[in-house]
Amino acid sequence: MTATAPSPTAAPAVDGAGITLGLTLYSLTSEWAAGRYDLPGLLDAVDQAGIGPGIEIVASQTLRTYPYVTDEFVRAWRDAFDRHGFVPSSFGANLDMGRRRDRDMTLDEEYEFTVAQFRSARALGFPLVRIQSAKPELIRRLMPVADELDLTLGWEIHAPLGPNSPKVVEIRELYDEIGSPRLGFVADFSSTMHAMAPTTLRKLARMGGLTTADLERLQSIWASDADINAQHGEFVEHLHARGIAPESLGSFARLAFNMHGHVDPREWADIMPQIVHVHAKFYDIDQAGDEPAIDYPELVRVFVEGGYSGFFSSEWEGHAFADLGEADPIDLVRKQHDLVRRSITAALAR
């Protein structure tokens, strides 16, 4: 598929600021994995709830023929988007370097695997691809393809990293060298949390039989500035000392550190002109309409004052810890959109 589709634009959430709303279908992972919806049904449910207009996907979750798309899929997709007035926002690509067991992908294979996803993204009308590797040789090779397909590439800044983490600074330097407006960052709000999500702590306590003291230890390790391998190692050591098998926590003994970061929200301002998309990560909305571990009013203020123009793509990740049916992701996204609008209005009034 090399056909191109125009990328429509979305209206601001609140007049006077450049933030537009939408969601990633990843928010409905549990319902999708359970087969509760096919793709047209999922898009219908989103539209009926009045959520939109931006639609983001994780390609490896949504596309049965990943990393490719079929002509038939593209036709059905475009029909559905026209019918609902949706706007493709971000195509979440993965780089499956460990697809083979005998060796990692070669650079040629990384390039081909990524280009396949670029072509799928363009066929589906996405203006932007979330990328996972910023290896300089790979990025340089991909630039002509991004030009040909008119795509923006956003390397995702996700917990535990922030805009000024050494790894991100290296990528910023690479971007400066290449000097293309097509290169930017996807800001994931998991980087800038003021606490671990209460839902994460509840789940870990349940899975491993962790006590309040264990959770306090976890949070103090989390709050340190050690890198993720060191944090994970220290927590595993603590679990062993307590006679708790780290495996009882599934992958979360490590992922707990990978899902929550504690960078200051104001650091986003340091790279604001390069932020091309936002994963408006959240785990819960409390009775007051706030996110208990992510300071939305402050984040929105930083983005409004920084002149950000683009999507806040709602990414509810509570499904990592909640069983199917325990929460209603669509209702939660609606409440989160209210929180974002309220926060924009407050930021504009300052």
Place this chain on the structure above:
Amino acid sequence: MATGDTVLTDESLIARADGLGIALTVPWYRSLWLSSVSGIAVAVDGQAVPTESLQVELAGRTYSVAELPEQWDTLWFIQDRLVVVVPLDEPVAEGQDVDVEVTVDLRLPYMQIAPMTYVTNHAVNRRTLAAR
């Protein structure tokens, strides 16, 4: 939950002439290559079933558990079920309750820690379910 430990659903058990079918959901949030499955272990009524006797079916093809790591070009789509067939001397009747425990080990091919080393996931579900 979807990201970590959902292997069995209410509809997972299938009565079959050749034994018991167990339909597995990917214990992750995205589709994975079959090569991402490092291992599958099954216990019925608390008794471990020898891994060599298990057959794994996806999209009309059948594999042994040991063959899965070679299937790097076959996608286990997140909405599709991998059916593990457990040979049993006495077939399970429809509606019969069976206590099954399934363990799935994954190697997540996009989460590289070091060359040839990736984040893993270890998912275990034990449930008593009625065969369909």
